[in-house]
Amino acid sequence: MTDIALIVNGENKTVSVPPETTLLKMLRENLNYTGSKLGCDVGDCGACTVLVDGLAVNACLILAAQAEGKEVLTIEGLSTLEKYHPIQKAFEDVAALQCGFCGPGMIMATKALIDQDQDLTKQEIKDALSGNLCRCTGYTKIIEGVVDAYQEITGKKIPATKPRVA
């Protein structure tokens, strides 16, 4: 067993797990943060996306022991049921999610992107979310939600995209 001390959603935590435990498994099974989802378990789907020291990572591809001393943010750290984060509000307003399984990952990837505080284009948003799969295939609404959240949070505008020429 390895003792791991880290910060999860602003709280100090110490957990004792076998070294082969992924951060995702520890979050879900030892700390009961079940918002981050286990999808493909090989880093393809992004449903397990959490922020480690501000960077979006697949929690299934990092050992819990590698997160020792780091600051982890999961979907549970973003808001309460009473008060949504602006990203969640934007997703709700455009009905971005259907089944919702990809939602926590999508929202955390969006959070990492907006936190970088850069001027974004729609193409850059799509690029930043290319590691998150939605099997309800609702990408159009999700991207709309991200655009709205970005504009709401930063006060910036996404440049209008050129119409596609046939």
Place this chain on the structure above:
Amino acid sequence: MKPFDFIQPTTIDAAILALAEHNPNVRILNGGTDYLVELKHAAQSPGVVVDVSRLQDLRGIEIIDAGLRIGAGTTHTEIMADPLVKEYVPAMIDAAHTVGAVQTRNLGTLGGNLVTCVPSMDSGPTLLALDAKVIILGSKGTRQSSLTDFFIGPRRTSLEPDELLLEIIIPKENLGKPASFIKFGLRKGQALALVNAASALWVEGNKFKDVRIALGAVAPVVMRATKAEALLEGRVISEDLVQEAAKIAVGEAKPIDDFRASKEYRNDLIEVGTRRTLQAALTASNIKN
């Protein structure tokens, strides 16, 4: 995952000692974007896993006497944001950008991409086209290797179980060399390359000089198209010559048929990729002059 013993050394020397002590039942873990997937499917425990992801000395990008030094533990995201890379080897930014997706690039490292040594690795072609070298540390000391000697076969490098890839060096004479990288995948994010390619060249007067063409996912390891390079070397630059070189490159590669793409399609991509990267390197050269 099968249980394993886990060591997190705090210095490179301690990592080498741990590797020597547990050789050969020992593996190195850094970003883990590939190795943890392998571990999840492995029937047997690797024995001991040495996690080098905390070694700050393995990270970082700087100019040294020999050229541009990139620590093997530098992530693809760090490469994409680095001002020295942008100034001297911008094609590496394009290559890093095609690795996996944001989540993969935040964890995955340049050294890891090379050590994993899959034929479709996205870091390989650009580095090969720029004659990059690798510096390796083991219990017997440091050694240097060309990438050509380092890559042995699919998922096989010359790295011994008790050795650690320390850094990648782009030689001084190739800093600022016009170069270009292209990747063809089935989608933009998370896709393995069907074919990837990189070209680097100098323009002297109106002639090609020191041309390098490297191709990925078309042979057991990332390879140079040396016949196509030789065709161009010292000749007057022309569009026809570029087209001809691209056709020759197709003949040098040995792409496979698989569920991602047919051999015929890959051959077409090799031609297009070689042509476009040569053209883009020429364009980069014009902009510079």
